[in-house]
Amino acid sequence: MSRSRDLESPMDELGGWVARGRSAAARFDGDAYRRRVARAAEALADETSYRYRRAKRHVRRHPVATVAIVAGAVGALLLLRQALRRNDGD
Secondary structure: HHHHHHHHHHHHHHHHHHHHHHHHHOOOOOHHHHHHHHHHHHHHHHHHHHHHHHHHHHHHHHHHHHHHHHHHHHHHHHHHHHHHHHHHHH
């Protein structure tokens, strides 16, 4: 009796996985999915364009601050690289 229950349990789980796979595949099929992907891509492009314009405007208004930020970032990366290189040699 316990042996048949041991065999039935994995088969029930497998059936659940198959059903979940079918429902997941159904979500990616059809025009609705294509529209969602197109809207998401358009939203991403709009957000990227907005951030680019905002950064460009900031650079135009505050060039010294922008150079200082970039120099600080480059300096931090170089220090981090040097610190990691020292740890590799030990």
